[in-house]
Amino acid sequence: MSVGARTEERIRSIAKELLSRREVDCFIGFQAGSMEGVSRPYFARDESEVHRLVWNRYCRNNLTRYLSGMKGKVGVLVKGCDGLALMQLIAENQVKRASIHVVAVECGGIEAPAVPYSGEPTHALAEHCKRCRANTSQLYDTLVETGEGMAIKQADAGGMGSWASPDEWLAEFQTCTRCLACIRSCPICYCTECALNGSKPWLVSKLELQGELATFHLVRALHMAGRCSECGACEMACPARIPLTRLYHLVNKKVESELGYSPGSRFGSELVGVTEVAEAIHR
Amino acid sequence: MQKLYIVNVEGLRDLFNLLAKEKDLYAPVAIGKSSEFSKVSSFDDARIDLVNVLRSPKFQLLPKTEEMFSYDLKSGEPSTKPSSGREMVFFGVRPCDASAIRVLDTVLLGGRFIDPPYSSRRQRSLIMSVACEKFAPYCFCKDMGTGPVEGLGGDISLTGDADVYYVKPSSPQGSRFIDLHNDVFRPASKGDSDSYNRRRSAIEGSMGSSLNIKSSTEKLKGAYDDPLWSRLSETCTGCAMCSFFCPTCYCFDVFDYTEGSHCTRFRGWDSCSSCDFSRMAGGIDPRPVGEKRFRHRIFHKSLYVPETFGVSACVGCGRCVSLCPANIDVREVLSSWA
Numbered sequence: 302m303s304v305g306a307r308t309e310e311r312i313r314s315i316a317k318e319l320l321s322r323r324e325v326d327c328f329i330g331f332q333a334g335s336m337e338g339v340s341r342p343y344f345a346r347d348e349s350e351v352h353r354l355v356w357n358r359y360c361r362n363n364l365t366r367y368l369s370g371m372k373g374k375v376g377v378l379v380k381g382c383d384g385l386a387l388m389q390l391i392a393e394n395q396v397k398r399a400s401i402h403v404v405a406v407e408c409g410g411i412e413a414p415a416v417p418y419s420g421e422p423t424h425a426l427a428e429h430c431k432r433c434r435a436n437t438s439q440l441y442d443t444l445v446e447t448g449e450g451m452a453i454k455q456a457d458a459g460g461m462g463s464w465a466s467p468d469e470w471l472a473e474f475q476t477c478t479r480c481l482a483c484i485r486s487c488p489i490c491y492c493t494e495c496a497l498n499g500s501k502p503w504l505v506s507k508l509e510l511q512g513e514l515a516t517f518h519l520v521r522a523l524h525m526a527g528r529c530s531e532c533g534a535c536e537m538a539c540p541a542r543i544p545l546t547r548l549y550h551l552v553n554k555k556v557e558s559e560l561g562y563s564p565g566s567r568f569g570s571e572l573v574g575v576t577e578v579a580e581a582i583h584r
Numbered sequence: 585m586q587k588l589y590i591v592n593v594e595g596l597r598d599l600f601n602l603l604a605k606e607k608d609l610y611a612p613v614a615i616g617k618s619s620e621f622s623k624v625s626s627f628d629d630a631r632i633d634l635v636n637v638l639r640s641p642k643f644q645l646l647p648k649t650e651e652m653f654s655y656d657l658k659s660g661e662p663s664t665k666p667s668s669g670r671e672m673v674f675f676g677v678r679p680c681d682a683s684a685i686r687v688l689d690t691v692l693l694g695g696r697f698i699d700p701p702y703s704s705r706r707q708r709s710l711i712m713s714v715a716c717e718k719f720a721p722y723c724f725c726k727d728m729g730t731g732p733v734e735g736l737g738g739d740i741s742l743t744g745d746a747d748v749y750y751v752k753p754s755s756p757q758g759s760r761f762i763d764l765h766n767d768v769f770r771p772a773s774k775g776d777s778d779s780y781n782r783r784r785s786a787i788e789g790s791m792g793s794s795l796n797i798k799s800s801t802e803k804l805k806g807a808y809d810d811p812l813w814s815r816l817s818e819t820c821t822g823c824a825m826c827s828f829f830c831p832t833c834y835c836f837d838v839f840d841y842t843e844g845s846h847c848t849r850f851r852g853w854d855s856c857s858s859c860d861f862s863r864m865a866g867g868i869d870p871r872p873v874g875e876k877r878f879r880h881r882i883f884h885k886s887l888y889v890p891e892t893f894g895v896s897a898c899v900g901c902g903r904c905v906s907l908c909p910a911n912i913d914v915r916e917v918l919s920s921w922a
Contacts (some may be wrong), residue, residue, distance in 0.1 A: 334911040336721040341911035342819040362909065366821065416617050418638040418829075418906050420720030476618045478639075478648070478828055485823035486909045493859075507649055507852040508841055538909035540638060540825060542617040 326373035384438020385530035388565035405441035409449030429533035476541035483535035527556035595768035640831035679735030682713040684831030686737025722902030727795035803921035817878035819910040826904035827855035
């Protein structure tokens with residue numbers, strides 16, 4: 302039996318047990334997608350449904366995105382980066398630790414999604430996995446050991462990300478449609494009203510005035526600094542594949558070096574304020 | 585029978601050189617990881633090897649944001665910018681997207697109210713569609729009757745076969761264009777017609793089909809209150825990418841932008857998948873939860889537009905299928921009651 306198949310079996314049996322014992326009302330995992338190379342979120346609500354759960358390198362979504370607002374007790378499958386997001390969500394009082402059962406899976410990295418609207422699979426490691434800081438969540442109730450290590454050794458990591466020239470970033474931002482898929486796919490973006498989308502006040506208008514796309518992305522980067530788990534959900538959802546995770550990695554690094562704070566690192570203790578972060582980035 | 589013409593790649597090169605001088609000539613272009621219709625000056629810049637472009641011609645014909653009029657807050661005098669521009673030729677539009685333009689035409693120009701800026705742009709645009717030769721797993725134009733060789737819209741449709749293209753006018757404007765350029769388009773011979781028919785059957789035969797759209801939409805009519813909607817929509821994050829990239833979604837929001845005493849009224853795309861789309865003054869929202877917004881979008885595409893305007897608002901381009909971060913596949917949604 303392959304690692305994938307063994308892991309899949311294990312995830313199914315854990316979900317089955319949780320659902321049959323009524324320990325959770327719903328188990329959020331992945332199911333096979335409608336196309337080759339795609340797995341998608343799946344909410345199993347009955348033990349008869351667990352056979353649909355899958356585990357493979359196409360399990361891209363950060364499932365903790367669905368936790369805020371869910372009723373009852375929920376089981377959730379997390380990769381290492383998803384676990385960091387979850388710890389951040391708990392630290393920010395968005396998810397109650399007692400209302401979730403965390404199933405952590407040792408992740409060997411995921412495959413970069415197809416170029417939008419081309420259908421051609423990439424057969425390459427996702428960009429953000431090259432900067433993986435933890436392939437297994439520190440926070441869990443059940444651990445699924447796969448024996449898979451970090452997708453890439455930090456030392457070999459290509460594209461670690463450096464500050465490209467402002468012009469290069471501005472060129473990237475120009476391909477933005479402002480569809481807000483980055484925000485909506487992000488577990489950390491839980492605000493019900495987003496300052497970047499609201500019509501009153503207008504931080505960024507819909508008029509695409511000079512510099513507005515950059516304002517949009519830089520304001521979002523500031524909000525992500527020290528909070529982004531670098532799960533890649535935004536970048537993989539982005540129809541233009543703007544390297545958003547690289548941008549948030551850079552602001553994360555800055556906050557880490559200035560304030561010693563990284564996403565999930567102060568789980569259960571004091572959070573860092575947004576003004577502190579803003580000052581750290583300006584330094 | 586519709587007339588058939590033939591043109592070779594050299595002819596198209598000459599035509600491109602000529603058109604690029606006098607008009608805005610748009611063709612598929614890849615920009616980074618995105619792709620769109622962009623102005624080109626030569627035939628070799630047109631990326632007709634792409635299955636399709638991410639950004640359909642809707643991005644040019646019904647822009648994301650546009651000024652409607654402006655007015656002075658003190659005098660109250662409104663002023664409109666004259667809507668004008670160069671003629672536009674879109675080359676390499678896929679049959680699904682050409683059909684989508686027909687949907688926009690029907691809704692924005694075919695009813696009691698004419699949309700002036702869209703009308704102005706359509707009056708100066710010519711759509712040349714090119715038959716698909718390869719398909720992606722999310723393509724389903726065949727199911728929707730909008731491809732893969734000829735769409736339901738556009739002015740001229742081309743079908744490639746090695747280094748020649750079979751050319752069919754599909755509107756009076758298309759016929760006039762072909763007559764005007766009769767030095768490049770030559771009438772097809774009987775042999776050419778036979779080859780075209782063979783080529784057409786070969787392309788159509790190579791595309792799969794999975795959906796029985798007639799029976800699906802029929803069953804959808806009785807499914808409004810089905811509890812299944814909650815399960816179908818539970819992984820939807822409400823990102824609205826399905827609408828923004830949909831070549832037929834035309835909804836917009838209107839807003840004013842004031843600088844000093846000068847106020848400009850703009851309109852910009854909006855989507856029924858967004859959480860604030862149907863929110864009204866006083867906080868009332870007829871579709872307050874994602875499930876209702878999700879159902880509305882499917883009903884609007886499959887039932888409301890067809891019932892009101894007589895055209896299907898889905899053309900099977902598959903952008904929503906391909907882009908959805910949760911891989912919600914509209915084909916599966918429609919088949920849920922089949």
